[in-house]
Amino acid sequence: MGRRKQAKEQSYYVEVILAAKSVVVEEPAAPKRKRGAKAKKQQQQNDKPELGWVYNVKWYGYPEEDNSWEPEENLERCERLRASFWENVGVNDLNYPLGTEFHPSSDWIDEEKRRFVKEYALIQAGEQEKKAAQRKARQDQRNALKSPAADSEAPHPMPSTSAGSQRRHRKIILESEDEPEVVSKSNSPMSQMFGRVSEATHSFSTSTTLEEESREEGMLGASLKRKRREGADSSVNVPPRKKVYVETRDSLFSERSSIDVDNDSRDPTVEDEPVQTTIPPLPVRVTSTKASVSASHPTVPPLPVKTTTQPTSPTFTAPTECGQGLPTKERLAQGALVLTTPREMGQGSAKPAPRLSPMTTGSNSLMSTGFRSTAGIRPAHIDRDPILAEFNASLDSPTSVASLPPDGPPAIAIETSSGPSEDQKEVDSFLQVTIPPQVVPGEKLPLLPPPCKIPPLPSRLAPKTFRWEGTLSLVPENDSTSADPPLKVVIAGEHNPMGTSLGFSILLNAISKLEVRRLHEVHHLSRILQACQAPTQFATMFPASLEEKRPWGVVTNFLKLSKSILLNPLHLGENVVAHLLVAPLDILPAAIGVPSQVKEAALQNGSLIVCTLPWSLTQEQLDSDLGKPAAKSTVKSDPNLLATHKRASKSHPQLQEAIRLLGFPSPIYSYLKLTNRSWTILAPGNTEGDGAGPKDTPEVQMMKAVLSKVKEEATTGNQSNRNRYPVTSEASHPEAASLVFIHLSTLRSLRNMPYLRERISSPEYVRFFTFGTHPSIDKQLWGVREVFPCGGIVTFMPSAFMKYPHEMVNLLRRLHDHPLWTSYILPAALGMLINSAGVDLEESPVPRLLKFIEDGQLALIEAPPELQAPNRDVQGWYKKYLSPSPPTSAEALSLGASAFSDSPQSHCANIEQEVAEDLARMQRQPALMVDYRRYVVLTGVEVTRQDSLEWLLPHQFDFKDRHV
Numbered sequence: 001m002g003r004r005k006q007a008k009e010q011s012y013y014v015e016v017i018l019a020a021k022s023v024v025v026e027e028p029a030a031p032k033r034k035r036g037a038k039a040k041k042q043q044q045q046n047d048k049p050e051l052g053w054v055y056n057v058k059w060y061g062y063p064e065e066d067n068s069w070e071p072e073e074n075l076e077r078c079e080r081l082r083a084s085f086w087e088n089v090g091v092n093d094l095n096y097p098l099g100t101e102f103h104p105s106s107d108w109i110d111e112e113k114r115r116f117v118k119e120y121a122l123i124q125a126g127e128q129e130k131k132a133a134q135r136k137a138r139q140d141q142r143n144a145l146k147s148p149a150a151d152s153e154a155p156h157p158m159p160s161t162s163a164g165s166q167r168r169h170r171k172i173i174l175e176s177e178d179e180p181e182v183v184s185k186s187n188s189p190m191s192q193m194f195g196r197v198s199e200a201t202h203s204f205s206t207s208t209t210l211e212e213e214s215r216e217e218g219m220l221g222a223s224l225k226r227k228r229r230e231g232a233d234s235s236v237n238v239p240p241r242k243k244v245y246v247e248t249r250d251s252l253f254s255e256r257s258s259i260d261v262d263n264d265s266r267d268p269t270v271e272d273e274p275v276q277t278t279i280p281p282l283p284v285r286v287t288s289t290k291a292s293v294s295a296s297h298p299t300v301p302p303l304p305v306k307t308t309t310q311p312t313s314p315t316f317t318a319p320t321e322c323g324q325g326l327p328t329k330e331r332l333a334q335g336a337l338v339l340t341t342p343r344e345m346g347q348g349s350a351k352p353a354p355r356l357s358p359m360t361t362g363s364n365s366l367m368s369t370g371f372r373s374t375a376g377i378r379p380a381h382i383d384r385d386p387i388l389a390e391f392n393a394s395l396d397s398p399t400s401v402a403s404l405p406p407d408g409p410p411a412i413a414i415e416t417s418s419g420p421s422e423d424q425k426e427v428d429s430f431l432q433v434t435i436p437p438q439v440v441p442g443e444k445l446p447l448l449p450p451p452c453k454i455p456p457l458p459s460r461l462a463p464k465t466f467r468w469e470g471t472l473s474l475v476p477e478n479d480s481t482s483a484d485p486p487l488k489v490v491i492a493g494e495h496n497p498m499g500t501s502l503g504f505s506i507l508l509n510a511i512s513k514l515e516v517r518r519l520h521e522v523h524h525l526s527r528i529l530q531a532c533q534a535p536t537q538f539a540t541m542f543p544a545s546l547e548e549k550r551p552w553g554v555v556t557n558f559l560k561l562s563k564s565i566l567l568n569p570l571h572l573g574e575n576v577v578a579h580l581l582v583a584p585l586d587i588l589p590a591a592i593g594v595p596s597q598v599k600e601a602a603l604q605n606g607s608l609i610v611c612t613l614p615w616s617l618t619q620e621q622l623d624s625d626l627g628k629p630a631a632k633s634t635v636k637s638d639p640n641l642l643a644t645h646k647r648a649s650k651s652h653p654q655l656q657e658a659i660r661l662l663g664f665p666s667p668i669y670s671y672l673k674l675t676n677r678s679w680t681i682l683a684p685g686n687t688e689g690d691g692a693g694p695k696d697t698p699e700v701q702m703m704k705a706v707l708s709k710v711k712e713e714a715t716t717g718n719q720s721n722r723n724r725y726p727v728t729s730e731a732s733h734p735e736a737a738s739l740v741f742i743h744l745s746t747l748r749s750l751r752n753m754p755y756l757r758e759r760i761s762s763p764e765y766v767r768f769f770t771f772g773t774h775p776s777i778d779k780q781l782w783g784v785r786e787v788f789p790c791g792g793i794v795t796f797m798p799s800a801f802m803k804y805p806h807e808m809v810n811l812l813r814r815l816h817d818h819p820l821w822t823s824y825i826l827p828a829a830l831g832m833l834i835n836s837a838g839v840d841l842e843e844s845p846v847p848r849l850l851k852f853i854e855d856g857q858l859a860l861i862e863a864p865p866e867l868q869a870p871n872r873d874v875q876g877w878y879k880k881y882l883s884p885s886p887p888t889s890a891e892a893l894s895l896g897a898s899a900f901s902d903s904p905q906s907h908c909a910n911i912e913q914e915v916a917e918d919l920a921r922m923q924r925q926p927a928l929m930v931d932y933r934r935y936v937v938l939t940g941v942e943v944t945r946q947d948s949l950e951w952l953l954p955h956q957f958d959f960k961d962r963h964v
Contacts, residue, residue, distance in 0.1 A: 013060040013120065014078050016112045017085045018067065021101045025052035025071075051098060055082070060116065084112065466494040466504050469544060471513040472582075484884045486513065487551055488544040491610055493601050495538040497593075503537050507570045507578065507612065514580070519564040522587045528567070529591060532579070532613040538598045541582060542607035554856065554885045556608065560584050570612065578614040585609050655709045658702035662771055663783030672710045677738035677767075678731035679707060682746050682753075699772040703741060735759070738766050744774040744782070751920045756948045760788060760934060761960075770929070776867050781926040790961075791820030792934030795919050797912065798833040799940030800954060805845040807954040811938070816857040818959065822932075824859035825849075826918055831900020832911055834893065850889040860892050863921035912943070919949055 054069045075082060088108040471486035494504055520528070543552040559565070565583040569576045581592075585602045588594060594609055602609055658664070683700050711728060731737035735755040742750075747770075750756060759766045768788045770781070794815055801808050815823045830849070837844035852858040861881045865872040887895065915937060922928055923935045936950040936957065937943075943951040 013116075014075065014081065015058045015060040015116050016109055017055050017078075017081060017104070018058055018109070019056040019101050019103045020053050020085065020089070021056070021069065022051050022096050022098055023054050024049040024098065049098075051096075055085075060120065081112065084108075465492070466539070467492045468504060468508050470508075470511065472541075473513065473515055474519075475515045475517060484882075487555065487884070488548050489514075489541050489552075490544050491539050491541050493540045493598065495595050495598050496536070497538070497595055498534070498536045502572075502577070502612075502614070504539060504612070507572065507580075511570075514568050514582075516566045516568055516582075519562070520567055522563045522565055522583070522589070525565060525589060526591075528579075529613070531616055533616055535581070535592060535611040535613060537612045538595055539610045540598060540601045540605075540607040541610045542605050551884045553606075556584060556606065557856070559608075560586060563587050576615070578612045581611050581613055582608050654702075654705055658705050662699065662702055662706070664706060665784060668769070668784060668786070669706075669710070672707070672728060672739075673713055675728055675739075678729055678736065679739035679741060680731045680734045680737035681741045681743070682734065683743040684745055697743075699743065703771055738764065740766060740768045742768060742770050742787070743772045744770055744777045745772065747774075747777070747924045747926075750924060751947045751949075753948055754946045757950060760948075761950065763960075770926075777926055778867070781930075785930065787926075787929040788933040789931070791818075791822075791932045792936055793919070793922055793928070793932050794821065794823040794936045794938060794957075795915060796823075796825050796829065797915060797937065797939040798829050798836060800938045801833055801845045801849065801940075802836060803940035804954045808845065808938070809848060811954055811957065812852055812858060816852075820932075820961075821959065822859070824861050825853075826862055826915055827860060827896050827899035828914055829911060830860065830892070830896030831898070834896055835900055846893075847889075850892050853892045854886060854889050856886045860887060860895065863918045864925065866921060866924070912939075916945065916947065916949060920947065923948060 052072065054071050055075060056067055057070050057075070058064070058067050072082075085104055085108075088104045089102045468491040470489065472489045473486040474484060491504065491508070496503060543549050565581060565587070568580045568582070570578045570580055585594065585599060585608075588609060592609075592611065594611075598609065601607065659669070681700060681703060683697065707728075707730070728739070734740070735758070737759075740759065760768075767786065769784055770787050771784045773779075773782045796808070812823065815821050833844075833849070834841065834846055837846050841847070849858070853860050862877075864877055865874055919935050919937060934950060935948070936952055938952060938954055938957060940953070942953065945951055
């Protein structure tokens with residue numbers, strides 16, 4: 001039995017370093033006291049203790065309570081971890097006092113823990129692979145010992161022995177006492193016990209039990225037992241021991257073997273002569289008694305060759321054997337593996353072989369040379385595969401060659417004749433009878449006249465009418481996708497008054513959709529027609545199906561009310577050759593010249609007119625002018641203006657910088673120099689209307705610099721201009737200002753400015769401007785621009801419809817007809833009105849209100865979410881309210897009822913607050929500020945609120961303009 005393996009040393013892994021602390025590494029030795037100041041100073045320096053670092057270590061697999069402080073010597077193999085620790089903490093050349101601690105960041109600790117987990121997993125995987133390789137090596141060694149190589153070399157199975165006659169063989173290795181105790185793998189006791197063959201039985205001793213080994217160990221001693229086990233388990237090749245070898249008989253593995261101790265063992269000094277063993281030959285099936293086989297050297301006879309037995313036959317056929325229905329490959333395999341003796345070759349007959357009749361040809365040129373064919377036709381014979389024949393034959397057997405008669409095979413002589421034979425004459429006479437006279441060679445056939453050209457059949461197909469099917473969508477210029485779903489339309493009824501070939505079928509051939517980038521007003525068409533030729537093609541556009549009829553009506557009504565037209569470029573290759581004009585018939589000018597047939601078709605089905613407007617200049621004319629330089633401007637700049645600009649840039653750099661950074665437009669700058677209105681600036685600090693000045697932010701300082709320069713330039717003018725246009729100045733209070741400059745950061749505080757409502761509704765028309773930048777506002781709205789120009793937005797409280805139903809119906813019609821005003825109702829307000837009507841819904845104003853919503857005269861919507869709102873859901877707002885057509889009455893009824901039930905503001909006071917907040921968001925929207933001035937809430941009862949909105953009764957509302 002082998003030595004026991006030493007207990008594996010337990011390993012501890014450092015997971016991470018949590019801290020480092022300076023400690024005393026070595027206390028100074030007590031030197032001898034010396035006198036003198038210099039010696040005293042040197043002694044003080046030597047008395048300083050040597051400092052070092054210890055690390056607070058987190059051990060892998062142990063809790064935090066087991067963390068310990070370890071010196072650097074214990075962390076010698078953690079060089080990378082220590083370097084990373086000091087890199088995170090920071091390294092410098094300072095000397096730190098005793099007890100100084102450094103702690104790394106928590107992010108570094110987490111990162112190192114994650115890194116350790118990955119590295120530990122790789123270590124474990126490597127150990128598992130190593131153990132698996134060791135187990136496999138040990139298993140292979142056991143298999144090699146249990147299955148000796150003698151089995152594969154035995155030519156035939158060994159004779160079995162009985163259990164009674166089988167002996168136990170014990171092998172004794174004689175060792176010298178002075179040799180080291182080193183056991184070789186090849187000469188170890190276990191290998192010799194399993195690797196030798198017994199002389200008496202020729203069997204392997206592979207069934208030694210543990211009981212036999214114990215008895216054997218008792219005889220050989222404890223030391224021999226230990227060495228044998230170590231030799232069996234060892235996998236290291238070492239020099240063999242000194243042994244005494246004797247020659248053995250019938251050794252199949254080596255020339256020398258160890259001494260075997262046995263009761264009937266023979267004298268080891270006697271050497272037997274080796275017996276020459278030969279491999280027994282393959283059995284040969286004898287099929288003929290006349291075949292002679294050598295007893296001492298068995299060989300395989302050659303394969304037989306069968307010859308013809310009837311030499312009188314004019315044809316030669318190869319003999320075939322019956323395969324009894326087996327496949328060809330199987331028959332070949334049977335014939336190749338079965339050894340047979342050849343049959344006796346039959347003696348050739350003395351009778352001469354028959355000869356074929358002589359052949360003649362129609363020409364005697366070859367016969368005159370006296371050429372005669374002497375080569376005979378070789379008879380057919382059986383071809384055997386040479387590889388199979390060599391496999392079946394032994395080395396001593398002769399080559400299998402078929403024996404032929406000495407005079408060779410019978411040849412077929414071909415005789416020639418000087419004249420035609422009788423058969424040739426018969427063939428010629430037969431051909432003369434069967435060949436028609438038209439194809440007799442030597443005679444010319446008459447030429448036939450060319451066939452007459454058959455005229456083509458008249459076409460009975462009706463001319464194909466033009467019809468184009470595709471989609472129509474409106475895509476904004478700053479966006480590549482359309483927010484509205486495309487509308488499926490059809491263009492048909494082509495009319496070509498000019499008779500040109502450039503029609504719809506060519507221009508719209510490769511187009512499947514029409515994407516309109518912008519809408520043009522109809523009065524712009526007069527300018528567009530100046531660059532185009534007269535319309536060449538006319539047609540009508542109508543919806544493709546009944547499902548598209550409703551959104552199609554919305555589009556046509558919108559174009560009629562806004563008096564807008566659609567223009568889409570038409571390409572021919574890569575060049576734009578024309579534009580496609582789409583517009584309602586009612587708004588088209590007479591210069592277009594729409595044919596009467598197209599007018600009738602448009603009036604019948606309510607379709608739009610479609611026509612092509614080709615460019616006046618061709619592409620060649622445009623290309624010829626591309627390389628020419630631009631013409632010089634004939635407008636000469638005012639020299640006084642240029643001189644003033646140069647002087648202003650040099651003497652007032654702050655003004656020029658303010659104008660560029662604020663984006664101050666020149667028209668507004670010119671207007672400020674001509675007006676005498678007072679101005680004020682609304683910025684953070686004076687939004688409460690207490691008269692306090694704005695904060696001195698950089699943008700506010702720039703605006704003040706520009707306004708001061710405006711006043712300075714107006715003062716330097718002549719006396720007549722100064723009297724005619726008094727100088728603008730800053731207002732004493734924001735409520736008295738006629739020009740209000742609002743910083744973008746104060747838009748959220750507009751509802752806290754009650755004087756803003758008075759300034760907006762004032763009859764003197766106060767002008768408002770926004771300036772500056774702010775992250776809550778889109779960048780496209782930064783800079784100086786005018787807001788609150790004209791018009792307004794109106795929303796409603798449910799009480800207005802319940803108390804003034806008829807007045808509200810008339811007011812809704814007036815708001816719809818006014819071009820500068822619009823109106824909407826909140827879904828929660830509509831839901832409260834439906835809830836108040838109860839069972840008398842048909843008698844209430846709700847049905848007429850739903851009709852207004854369905855016709856598009858009243859919008860059912862809420863304010864869009866602001867840019868920095870906490871619960872901003874722009875996509876949800878688009879999905880809920882953005883639609884190509886207004887909701888139906890049923891949809892509006894369902895939307896209002898669900899909004900009122902879901903809203904926490906379920907009573908009148910909360911609905912009022914919700915309506916006020918929604919309209920205030922509308923007022924703060926920069927996209928609406930540039931178009932609408934007033935923001936009004938119509939209610940059934942008087943409401944007094946201190947905000948920037950107007951709360952009016954229906955009869956108190958006034959447009960305050962000349963629109964009737």
